Amino acid sequence: xxxxxxxRFGFMVxxxxxxxxxxxxxxxxxxxGDPAIRVLGQFxxxxxxxxxxxxxxxxxxxxxxxxxxxxNFATGDLGESIRFKGxxxxxxxxRLWNTAILGFWTFAIMIPLSLTLGVLSGMKEGSKLDRxxxxxxxxxxxxxxxxxxxxxxxxxxFTLKWLxxxxxxxxxxxxxxxxxxxxxxxxxxxxxxxRMTRASMAEVMTSQYIRTAILKGxxxxxxxxxxxxxxxxxxxxxxxxxxxNWLLSGVIVVEFFFAYKGFGALILEASLNNDIALLEACAxxxxxxxxxxxxxxxxxxxxxxxxxxxx
Amino acid sequence: xxxxxxxxxxxxxGAAFIRGLKSFALLxxxxxxxxxxxxxxFWVLVALFAPLLAPFxxxxxxxxxxxxxxxxxxxxxxxxxxxxxxxxxxxxxxIWGSRTVLIYAPLATICAYxxxxxxxxxxxxxxxxxxxxxxxxxxxxxxxxxxxxxIIIIATIGASGFNIIxxxxxxxxxxxxxxxxxxxxxxxxRDYVAAAxxxxxxxxxxxxxxxxxxxRGPLIVxxxxxxxxxxxxxxxxxxxxxxxPPPDPDWGGMVNETRQMAMAFPHMTLFPCIAISSLIxxxxxxxxxxxxxxxxx
Numbered sequence: 388x389x390x391x392x393x394x395r396f397g398f399m400v401x402x403x404x405x406x407x408x409x410x411x412x413x414x415x416x417x418x419x420g421d422p423a424i425r426v427l428g429q430f431x432x433x434x435x436x437x438x439x440x441x442x443x444x445x446x447x448x449x450x451x452x453x454x455x456x457x458x459n460f461a462t463g464d465l466g467e468s469i470r471f472k473g474x475x476x477x478x479x480x481x482r483l484w485n486t487a488i489l490g491f492w493t494f495a496i497m498i499p500l501s502l503t504l505g506v507l508s509g510m511k512e513g514s515k516l517d518r519x520x521x522x523x524x525x526x527x528x529x530x531x532x533x534x535x536x537x538x539x540x541x542x543x544x545f546t547l548k549w550l551x552x553x554x555x556x557x558x559x560x561x562x563x564x565x566x567x568x569x570x571x572x573x574x575x576x577x578x579x580x581x582r583m584t585r586a587s588m589a590e591v592m593t594s595q596y597i598r599t600a601i602l603k604g605x606x607x608x609x610x611x612x613x614x615x616x617x618x619x620x621x622x623x624x625x626x627x628x629x630x631x632n633w634l635l636s637g638v639i640v641v642e643f644f645f646a647y648k649g650f651g652a653l654i655l656e657a658s659l660n661n662d663i664a665l666l667e668a669c670a671x672x673x674x675x676x677x678x679x680x681x682x683x684x685x686x687x688x689x690x691x692x693x694x695x696x697x698x
Numbered sequence: 699x700x701x702x703x704x705x706x707x708x709x710x711x712g713a714a715f716i717r718g719l720k721s722f723a724l725l726x727x728x729x730x731x732x733x734x735x736x737x738x739x740f741w742v743l744v745a746l747f748a749p750l751l752a753p754f755x756x757x758x759x760x761x762x763x764x765x766x767x768x769x770x771x772x773x774x775x776x777x778x779x780x781x782x783x784x785x786x787x788x789x790x791x792x793i794w795g796s797r798t799v800l801i802y803a804p805l806a807t808i809c810a811y812x813x814x815x816x817x818x819x820x821x822x823x824x825x826x827x828x829x830x831x832x833x834x835x836x837x838x839x840x841x842x843x844x845x846x847x848x849i850i851i852i853a854t855i856g857a858s859g860f861n862i863i864x865x866x867x868x869x870x871x872x873x874x875x876x877x878x879x880x881x882x883x884x885x886x887x888r889d890y891v892a893a894a895x896x897x898x899x900x901x902x903x904x905x906x907x908x909x910x911x912x913x914r915g916p917l918i919v920x921x922x923x924x925x926x927x928x929x930x931x932x933x934x935x936x937x938x939x940x941x942x943p944p945p946d947p948d949w950g951g952m953v954n955e956t957r958q959m960a961m962a963f964p965h966m967t968l969f970p971c972i973a974i975s976s977l978i979x980x981x982x983x984x985x986x987x988x989x990x991x992x993x994x995x
Contacts, residue, residue, distance in 0.1 A: 402838050413854045522730060525986055529979035531930045533937040533953055534971035541964045552961065636845035640934055644957070654846060655938060658853040666853065673846045681841060 391689060395682045406674045407460070411453050414663050415445075425661045426469065460671065466664030470656065475668045479653065483672070485556075486638055486649035492565060493572045493634065498627060501577040505584020506619065510611060512589045521585065524578030532640040536571045543567065554645040568641045575637065580626055587622035591615050621691045628684030632677040724991045731987015737980025745796040753778070754787035756794040757945045761785045766965050780965045782956050788966065791947035792973045798948045799977065802859055803928045806866040807921060810928075814871035815917075818878025819905040823886055829879070836872035844869055848931065852940045859942055862935060866928055877920055881913040888912075915992045922985035926978040933974045949974040 415422055422445065423436035431439075440446050444455070459466070465475035504524075508517035530538070544552040544567075554564035591597060592615060600610045638651030646652075654673065657665035725731040744751060753775050754760060761770055762785035764777045779788040821832040839847070851865040885891065886909065894904045935941040936950025944951065949970040956966035 398837075402841055405838050406842070410850070413850060521986070522983075525730075525982045526979060529926065529982045530971075530975040531933050531937075531978070533934060533950070534975050537953060537957070537960065537964075537967045537971045540960065541968055545961070545964055632841075632843050635843035639845050639849070640937065643938060654849060658849045659939065661853070666850070670846055670850055673843050674841060677843050678841045 388689065392686055395685055399678050399682045402678050403671075403675060404457075407457055407671065408453070410667055410670055411456060414667055415452070415456070416449060422663060426663060460668075465668040468657075468662055468665040470660045470662040470665065475665050478665065479650070479668060479672065482648060482650045482653045485647065486642070486651060489565060489568055489572075489638060489642075489647065489649060490631070490634055492569045493576075494627075494630075496569065497573045497577050497580065500573070501580035502584055502620070502623060504577070505581040505623065506588050506611075506616065508581070509585040509588025509619065510592060510615075512585075512592070517585070520581065524581050526578075527574050528576075528578040530575070532571050532575050532637055533644055535574055536567070536641060536644040539567055539570060552645075554647040556648065564645075564647075568645045568647055571641050571644075572634065572637050576630060576633065580623060580630065583626040584619070584623040588615065588619040591619040594618075621688065624691060625684045625688045628680050628687065631680040635673050635677060725984075725987055728987040728990050730983050731990065734980050734983025734985070734987055737976055738984055741796050741977045741980065742800060744793055745800045748793050748797050752787075752790035752793040754790040756786060756790040756947045759785040760787060763963060765963075779969045780963070782952070782966050783959055783963075788952075788969055791952060792949070792970055795947035795949045795952065795970070795973070796977070798942065798946065799929055799932060799974070802862060802932055802942075803925055806863045806932075807870075807925050807928050809863055809867040810870040810924070811874055811917075811921065813867055814874025815878050815910065817871060817875040819882055819910065821875060822879040822882025823901065823905050823909065832875065833879070836875050839869065839872045840876075842869075844931075845934065848935060849938075849940065852935065857935075857940050857943060862932060862941065866931060870924065870928070874920070874924070877916065878913065881916060882909055885909050885912055919985050919989045919992065922981050922988060926981035926985070929974065929978050929981070 421436070423439050424431065427435055427439055444452060447455075463476065465479070467473065468475050468478050471478045504520050508514075508520040511517060527535075540552055543550045550567055551561075551564050552567075554568055556564055597610060597615055600614050601607070605614075635651070638649055639655055640651070641647070642649040642652035643655055650669065650672075654666065654669040656662070657669055725735055754770075754773075754777075760773060761768075761777070761781055762783055764770075764781040764785070766778060766780040768777050768780065769775070770777060777787050777789070779792070781787055782791075817832050817836075821829040847869050848865050851868065852861060855861045855864070882905075891904060891908050894908045899907075932941065932948075933950035933953075936948045936952075937954045939951075939954050941951050941954075942948045944955070952970040953967045956963070960967045
């Protein structure tokens with residue numbers, strides 16, 4: 388167990404370093420276009436570009452620049468944002484917090500919902516209920532987030548006039564503005580988690596020990612609750628952890644659509660405005676969150692599954 | 699790399715193709731799959747006959763802010779789905795937009811599959827350090843949140859049809875590689891593989907002629923799902939303003955261009971969304987139907 392954790396964390400650090408190298412090569416070197424042009428625009432002249440390069444140390448050797456850049460990053464100096472005229476960390480942290488709020492509510496509703504639906508449909512594979520849940524799941528996962536955002540806005544904002552159409556929170560935090568963004572994320576994602584739960588539940592239901600439990604005359608309810616669920620919910624744990632990675636993609640679309648001031652919208656803004664320092668920092672944070680949850684998912688899975696834990 | 703696909707001997711693939719057709723015929727037994735096939739077929743036909751079906755030129759400005767069903771005053775004819783803020787007919791743009799989607803999405807999926815299959819075959823069949831290196835690369839790419847990866851790639855190489863294909867290939871081939879690798883690990887110890895090896899056939903021939911056709915079942919289902927997912931990706935990139943450059947119609951881009959006016963004119967955004975969702979739904983239902991059939995036998 389300890390070796391496994393050490394291995395996973397080692398790989399996590401390795402991934403982060405490789406990712407930082409990829410980001411550096413993509414955004415800071417001439418390989419994909421001159422960074423000076425990217426920042427100053429096509430209509431800057433050579434003199435301006437040279438001044439900019441000099442000022443930001445772009446004339447130093449690449450390796451030295453990379454080491455410096457990584458060092459700054461590791462010590463928390465994320466650089467200056469051009470777009471927001473300030474330190475990247477100051478711009479990013481409140482945005483991360485906003486996205487965490489959105490993510491929390493999304494998960495708080497999506498997880499119980501999808502687990503319940505998954506267990507219900509996995510209990511009797513091929514039943515009418517199972518088929519309807521899975522077709523409904525396919526239907527909702529087929530609608531991209533921006534499309535469901537449009538459809539829900541048309542319904543709840545224009546027709547019924549129940550909810551606000553934007554979530555900019557300009558007059559302070561308002562829970563009402565959080566409903567539509569969370570709803571869009573939940574609708575797009577619950578189908579996948581429900582499907583994975585169903586597969587896991589269906590597999591457990593065909594196992595020998597469930598058959599024994601049923602044959603020895605236990606009430607169906609206690610077979611499900613006491614025997615089946617414990618094993619069936621191990622696999623969805625990993626799936627749910629990995630959904631955090633997906634959520635980081637999903638929030639970009641949703642936050643852009645509803646003008647929610649979150650981390651996803653910030654990444655997009657950084658990229659559209661060629662704010663290199665901000666984009667790098669956001670990308671590093673996003674990958675860091677993703678890799679950490681993957682590592683935790685792996686370790687958690689091993690911990691929850693005694694067959695692996697004790698072997 | 700693509701030459702190895704075109705030079706492949708016909709025998710194994712011909713048989714696989716006929717079996718593939720037979721399983722499509724089996725689709726009749728799954729109503730979910732039938733609905734999916736119908737939706738996909740519908741959009742393929744729309745894309746093929748776009749010039750005949752579209753009532754107006756998709757890029758010309760005719761009459762701005764027309765509501766659905768309004769008559770065109772100058773040119774005659776009806777805007778069945780209304781027009782957008784510059785006065786372009788939405789129905790015609792949706793019809794022509796189906797071409798964009800149905801060209802780029804399959805092309806990107808094929809590229810991703812070519813790379814993913816070659817990597818997966820190499821990793822699974824050779825094993826050893828080849829497998830280690832390829833698997834680590836895949837792990838690293840897959841650890842990116844997908845859309846973040848797309849945004850970074852498009853931000854550095856620019857938005858164009860070709861670059862979208864590159865970005866999709868880069869981001870999705872590792873996932874395909876993992877699936878292929880798993881299938882190959884299972885298949886490489888079969889007798890027919892050993893027989894081919896004993897005959898002295900080259901590694902690539904064994905991989906492409908003996909192993910790959912036998913791994914097709916799960917791959918076809920995955921390809922259908924992935925095609926749906928690639929369509930979502932292209933739509934999302936268009937919606938975020940990172941997609942194909944204007945003015946050619948692209949469903950995601952149509953939503954992006956008109957979403958500011960969605961308050962007053964919901965039809966401008968609603969119809970492209972319904973179009974893209976129905977096509978994705980088609981591929982997903984088709985995949986579900988195919989899986990159901992493949993599990994049966």
